[in-house]
Amino acid sequence: MAENKSLETWLWDASCSIRGAQDAPKYKDFILPLVFVKRLCDVFDDEIDRIADRVGSREKAFKLVERDRKLVRFYMPMKPSDPEDSVWSEIRKLSTRIGEGVTSFLRSIAKTNPSLAGIVDRIDFNATTHGQRDIDDDRLSNLIEFLSTKRLGLSDVEPDIIGRSYEYLIRKFAEGSGKSAGEFYTPKEVGLLMAKMLNVQPGMDIYDPCCGSAGLLINCQSLLIECESKSKELNFAPVRLYGQEYIGNTWAMAKMNMIIHDMEGEIEIGDTFQYPKFHHQGKLRTFDRVVANPMWNQDWFTEEMYDADEFRRFPQGAGFPGKQSADWGWVQHILASLNENGQAGIVLDTGAASRGSSNKNKDKERDVRKWFIENDLVESVILVAENMFYNTTAPGIILVINKSKPIERQGEILLINAEKKFEKGEPKNFIPMEGIEDISSAFNTWEDRDMFCRVVGLDEVIKNDYNISPSRYIRTDKKISYRSPLEIRNELQSIELKTKITDEKLHSILNKLGF
Numbered sequence: 001m002a003e004n005k006s007l008e009t010w011l012w013d014a015s016c017s018i019r020g021a022q023d024a025p026k027y028k029d030f031i032l033p034l035v036f037v038k039r040l041c042d043v044f045d046d047e048i049d050r051i052a053d054r055v056g057s058r059e060k061a062f063k064l065v066e067r068d069r070k071l072v073r074f075y076m077p078m079k080p081s082d083p084e085d086s087v088w089s090e091i092r093k094l095s096t097r098i099g100e101g102v103t104s105f106l107r108s109i110a111k112t113n114p115s116l117a118g119i120v121d122r123i124d125f126n127a128t129t130h131g132q133r134d135i136d137d138d139r140l141s142n143l144i145e146f147l148s149t150k151r152l153g154l155s156d157v158e159p160d161i162i163g164r165s166y167e168y169l170i171r172k173f174a175e176g177s178g179k180s181a182g183e184f185y186t187p188k189e190v191g192l193l194m195a196k197m198l199n200v201q202p203g204m205d206i207y208d209p210c211c212g213s214a215g216l217l218i219n220c221q222s223l224l225i226e227c228e229s230k231s232k233e234l235n236f237a238p239v240r241l242y243g244q245e246y247i248g249n250t251w252a253m254a255k256m257n258m259i260i261h262d263m264e265g266e267i268e269i270g271d272t273f274q275y276p277k278f279h280h281q282g283k284l285r286t287f288d289r290v291v292a293n294p295m296w297n298q299d300w301f302t303e304e305m306y307d308a309d310e311f312r313r314f315p316q317g318a319g320f321p322g323k324q325s326a327d328w329g330w331v332q333h334i335l336a337s338l339n340e341n342g343q344a345g346i347v348l349d350t351g352a353a354s355r356g357s358s359n360k361n362k363d364k365e366r367d368v369r370k371w372f373i374e375n376d377l378v379e380s381v382i383l384v385a386e387n388m389f390y391n392t393t394a395p396g397i398i399l400v401i402n403k404s405k406p407i408e409r410q411g412e413i414l415l416i417n418a419e420k421k422f423e424k425g426e427p428k429n430f431i432p433m434e435g436i437e438d439i440s441s442a443f444n445t446w447e448d449r450d451m452f453c454r455v456v457g458l459d460e461v462i463k464n465d466y467n468i469s470p471s472r473y474i475r476t477d478k479k480i481s482y483r484s485p486l487e488i489r490n491e492l493q494s495i496e497l498k499t500k501i502t503d504e505k506l507h508s509i510l511n512k513l514g515f
Contacts, residue, residue: 182391
């Protein structure tokens with residue numbers, strides 16, 4: 001743990017070497033690729049050393065690898081003049097036109113390793129905006145020098161530690177990036193909670209249609225690795241990870257994040273809502289599990305887009321949820337992406353659970369929610385605390401849908417009000433491990449717990465006009481008491497009767513007094 005913390009602090013200090021902590025997030029698109037390449041270079045050096053132990057020298061190892069590049073995972077084309085020097089030293093030697101030189105090195109890496117194309121070569125370190133360098137050579141030199149103070153090779157840092165530290169760096173950038181951070185980062189504890197509730201198993205196919213920096217997918221694999229380390233069974237089949245991301249630089253971040261965690265997955269680039277990439281012969285590819293945190297309340301999709309969908313993701317009775325929010329449009333895409341036994345966890349705005357209910361007029365979002373509820377696809381709704389997500393200070397929900405609910409859960413929805421399961425953080429609140437265990441345990445045991453969770457029958461949900469907000473059904477304050485409409489009506493009738501008797505007695509007394 002101390003080693004992990006040390007590396008996290010070092011990486012953040014490296015980022016701050018550019019222009020301080022306040023400005024570091026502005027340079028994330030430059031910093032993350034350079035940290036990634038430093039890791040690639042140091043790992044490559046370790047592989048050269050391994051081969052040199054067998055062939056006699058690093059010089060011979062370089063020549064051997066140059067002839068057969070399959071001997072290493074990623075081939076680094078920056079061969080030092082002295083084979084005893086590190087390949088990273090070629091970047092460190094740049095003294096003039098540093099931005100130009102770094103860009104050239106990264107483009108040569110991408111050209112030599114096609115799987116890195118579009119990942120390490122997306123950024124021009126020599127780019128200008130309004131005639132000013134986006135990152136000048138002095139700041140770039142400072143960053144290179146700071147990164148040169150620590151090796152990130154196989155013999156120095158385990159994949160788990162470098163992966164967690166890289167994820168920490170992404171979170172630190174999210175903290176300083178404002179609302180745009182929600183596009184690339186979901187709090188790690190939310191991802192861990194979802195992975196626990198969805199009971200991720202070895203060999204599963206797991207998909208995130210709007211994967212950001214791939215944190216939710218990585219959490220699923222990390223949980224499985226943790227379970228494997230505690231189990232006597234060896235060689236768990238890894239989960240297979242699939243994701244799609246719309247923003248180019250975020251897509252590149254996801255690819256780097258996966259590689260630096262020493263995980264493999266298919267991460268595609270493009271607009272999932274309009275152009276999903278995972279399909280075959282006109283049908284969407286389906287998965288065992290889906291985890292997602294789509295941008296909340298997107299309002300730029302039209303009814304025509306839903307009606308013209310070639311993948312039939314929006315069934316009759318559901319379909320267009322209204323222009324104001326695509327939340328239930330995303331839920332429909334995710335449902336269509338689940339296999340017959342599939343289950344999904346989706347982070348949404350709290351309004352997705354209640355908007356349109358008790359509205360006398362027809363409401364399209366309510367009608368889509370109604371379709372999901374009446375088809376018994378909603379398994380659980382978990383309300384989480386405010387100020388946890390990086391795109392808003394508002395609370396959110398985790399919606400769990402299941403295409404194959406166990407018999408004992410059919411006709412019911414588990415509602416969990418976990419808004420008090422948090423600790424204050426800076427700048428964001430977080431769910432502690434104890435809270436994660438409490439919530440996942442409540443989901444797995446499927447039972448009522450006072451002021452925390454409640455199993456609700458579909459008949460009660462229907463009476464409440466398809467409102468599935470946990471706060472509607474679960475009190476979290478002992479001073480507040482929720483009673484059924486029948487109980488309230490009976491009490492009112494009793495009060496009316498007592499009032500009538502009192503009025504009659506008062507009228508009798510007044511008559512006797514001559515009034």
